Amino acid sequence: MSAALSAAPVPTLPAHTLLVLLLQLAVLLLLAMALGRLAARFHMPAIVGELLAGVIVGPSILSHVWPGLADWLLPKDTSQMHLLDAVGQVGVILLVGLTGMELKFDLVKRRGTTAMRVSLAGLLLPLVLGVAMGFLLPKALIGGDTETLVFALFLGVAMCVTAIPVIAKTLIDMNLLHRDIGQLTLSAGVIDDIVGWFLLSIVSAMATVGLTTGTLVTSLLYPVGLVLAAYFVGRPLVSLALRAANRSESAAPTVATAALIVLLGAAASQALHLEAVFGAFVCGVLVGTSGELDKEKLEPLRTTVLAFLAPVFFATAGIRMDLTALVRPTVLLAAVAVLAVAVLGKFVGAFIGAKMSGLGRWEALALGAGMNSRGVIEVIVAMVGLKLGVLGPEAYTIIILVAIVTSLMAPPILRLAMKRVDDNAEAEMGLTGPGDPQLAPKQPASV
Template identity: 75%
Template sequence: MSSVPVPTIAHHSLLVLLLQLALLLLLALSLGQLAAWFKMPAIVGELFAGVILGPSVLSHVLPDFADWLLPKQPGQMHLLDAVGQLGVLLLVGVTGMELKFDLVKRRGATAVRVSLAGLFLPLGLGVAVGFLLPSSLLPGGTDPTVFALFLGVALCVSAIPVIAKTLMDMNLIHREVGQLTLASGVIDDVIGWFLLSMVSAMATVGLTTGKIAAALLYPTGVVLFAVLVGRPAVRFALRAANRSPEAGPTVAVAALIVLLGSAATHAMGLEAVFGAFVCGVLIATSGELDGEKLAPLRTTVLAFLAPVYFATAGIRMDLTALARPAVLAAACAVLAVAILGKFAGAYIGAKLSGLGRWEALALGAGMNSRGVIEVIVAMVGLRLGILGPETYTIIILVAIVTSLMAPPILRAAMDRIEENAETEMGMGGGKPRDLTPSPPASV
């Protein structure tokens, strides 16, 4: 008996998908460039591209067109989600490839103190706030403990891309404070992905003692397997690909490694982005990383897939929810805890390391930027059902506000550091310390 072939995508569904991608990309690139022109992170404009096309704006201005462009049928939206998921997995993989672990080695204990203090203080405060938020903001069936843990993870992460770009624009990437910020951000990234994977596993399998133990052990097992088995395998695959003078084989192998790692952790009940991040780190530490050959992958991800993904994230924001007093009060509380917790933690870690007030403030500003990572965390929470529309909107607002805050505060703090350094030079204190490692790419 012959099998019936699977029908191809319907003509109308393909038309809607193509127009969705075209409009999202057009608006994301345009508003991203506009944001950059105003010295704001491009991700802010990319998110607002989705806000314009989503329930916050278009559904009120042109409801019929909004229903046609973004229909409520799950199948149609899943097509757009599939493109976004591919984009975010490759984006996280590229982010892992760009991390500079030699910074952590050079900055040592200081980076660890700043990172851990700036990580665990907002984590604890976020968990506490999660338990205090009204239950009406939680989606039905969500365990309050899982929600509180997830909110803690969402508030403790940092995103170094915004701060790396700001430091490079200010020609301060080689200064000690800049290097410490980036090194602390690397540690934050690693621990943040690990925590996200554990909490996501708990949300999937439940909170029994055995399942919690499994949620803790599985990510640890993934890391051990990656170090013992994955690293030599990745090194072998990249070495073979790099024999070709063309960039194509290297790009294909790197993408294949990221996608296979994502599939492996997803099959284990962990987050797919955790596998993508681990594989990106394996590529970065393989000794076979050829940045020039991987440039086409990075360009495609950052210029096309990432803007579409962030615009898709913006579609799911509903700013009209902030008109409700309970939601607005929750948003203000979460934002305040996110900012104060991160600043206080990083400041304490810096002061314990003997740094001055302005250096500590600069580190706090850098670590406070959530940006890309916060958006990815929020999307994971929405997909798992941990977050509802209101709490999702609140966390995206945290990502936007903290990303906007970081550059001006960092510039002000670094100006004071420069003034103090010039004063010390005038008093015979020598010139300010300058470090010379190559700057990381701003992902």
Template identity: 75%
Template sequence: MSSVPVPAIAHHSLLVFLLQLALLLLLALALGQVAAWFKMPAIVGELFAGVLLGPSVLSHALPDFADWLLPKQPAQMHLLDAVGQLGVLLLVGVTGMELKFDLVKRRGATAMRVSLAGLILPLVLGVGTGLLLPASLLPGDTDPMVFALFLGVALCVSAIPVIAKTLVDMNLLHRDIGQLTLAAGVIDDVIGWFLLSVVSAMATTGLTTGKIATSLLYPVAVVLFAVLVGRPVVKIALRAANRSADAGPTVAVAALIVLLGSAATHALGLEAVFGAFVCGVLVSTCGEPDREKLAPLRTTVLAFLAPVYFATAGLRMDLTALTRPAVLAAACAVLAVAVLGKFAGAYAGAKLSGLGRWEALALGAGMNSRGVIEVIVAMVGLRLGILGPETYTIIVLVAIVTSLMAPPILRAAMARVEENAETELGMGAGEPCDLAPQPPATV
């Protein structure tokens, strides 16, 4: 019996999808550039592009056009979501490829103390806050403990891309403070993705003792498999691709590795982004590909797929929810806990390492940036049903506000660090402080 061919996508559905994609990309790029002009992270403008087209603005201003452009049919929106998922997986993979573990080796114990203190305190405070938030903010079938654990993970992460861009803009990338912040951020990233995968697995399978054990063991097994089996395979594949003078094979192999890793962890019930991150790290640490050959992949992801992804993330935000007193109060409480936890944790870790209070404050300011990573975490929570529209909006707002806070606080703290150094060493205003520059590191 001959099989019936799958019908092609309908003419109208394809038209709507192409217009959605084009309009989101146009607004994301334009508003991202506007944000950059005002010295804000581009992600702020990219998210706002989605906010303009979503329930916060367009649905109120032009409801008929909004219903036509963003119809409620799941199949239509799944087309846009598929592009967004591809974008976020490759973005996380590229982030893994960009991590520099030599920073961690050079900064060692200090980076570890700052990172762990800056992780544990907001994690604990986030879990406690999640348990205290009104049950009305949670989706009906969400386990309160799973939600609390997820909120804790969302509040403990940091965003390497935002941190690195801030440090570059302020000429701090190769200073001791910049190097320590990035090294601690690398550790944050690794632990954060691991915790996200664990909590996501718990949300999928439940909180029985056996399921919790499985949720903890699976990510460990994935990492061990990546080190013992994936490492030599990736090295062979990249070495073969690098023999070509053209960048195409290297880009294709790197993307293939990330996508296969994502599929593997997704099949295990873990988050696909965890596999993408692990494979990105593998490409960076064992393949050692020519970075010039990977440049086309980074450009495509950062200039096209990532802006579209963050614009689709903005579509899910509903800022009108903040007009409700309960939601606004919850947003203020979560933001306060996020900032206090990260600042206090990083500050404590820095002081334990013998750094001064202004250096510790600078580290706290850098680590407080959550940007890209927290938006990805929020989207994962929304997709898994752990977050509702209100809690999703709250977490994305935390990502935006903390990223906007970092530059002015970091600038003020570093000014005091240099003033103190000049006072103690009798230096002139134009001379460098005691935090000597380090050899350049690519981020």
């Protein structure tokens, strides 16, 4: 057998396949960079421009304007597109890992029960409304032979997530990060992020292996087991690895170690039939909370991911959008309904949580605006749903639209609300305790 293997080695990548891949990456990166900067110039999240890059070269525009070029650049060959997907998947795994590294758990401790109330109310209401909406939407939006219950649960998860990177960037741009409302929004978002990733892993497991009693049990136990293993076994190993990497003055060992930990976590999660991004997030948190991490040495990894891999991922996400589907009245009505549920659920939920904590209506409105930003996380959830076959192309397009619209809504509503919030009102309502410092974290990496 060994002779047979040596006589027939694995063939190398065909020259034309490599050429197409390189041009795909070059075109998507160029458009994503240009449109991302254009979006930022108009005070919009860069992700809007990066998604639009994929929309331009995808079925929404280029396939109609220049079908020959579209077919050459994005051929229907599955193996060719899988290569582009692989680059995007590495990008999103490292992006999620970086997100976990940058979560600030001290914010949650400082804001305590107020952050918890706002977060849970802003998470549970859109989750329930999203699940109910999943049962009401046309069956045509469900991918393949997916169970309606799984689709409904997945839609609920998509409705309840929030996007820390977009929130933080918006607060920085508006000079609100040092304000107590800004800090409370971020701390509530951290809780939403953690719960959202956990729910995504559970629903993804259900979609992968089907709905049975055993599946439901393992879908709950596997994520819990992974988190416990990461905490009790992974945490000391991560600290040991980072301590060894810190002995070098160069940033290279720290970058390689952090990336390795995230990739291994993603692989472990994938092996358990959970989504790879869940393991990446858990291991990112391990790296970020380790006392051995020198965060300045992570800058090269952050730059590579945010300047190259993440824009390519978002552009590939845009490729799979088909805006022409919105011409059909059924799909358009479904899009309006899902967007309304997403926005209403977050605003009302956050408003209820804020009022329960004794905050005023304008403070509650500001919190709702911040928590309503879906951005990066929503796009990742949508890509997971499409990959698992839970979402059809139309449902995928609708969820990406929710990510874009909610991210665009945040700045103007925040600006309106914060004009009516007195600088001293937050302290008077108990958001700031004696000696509680006003933090001014650095601008987050992923925007």
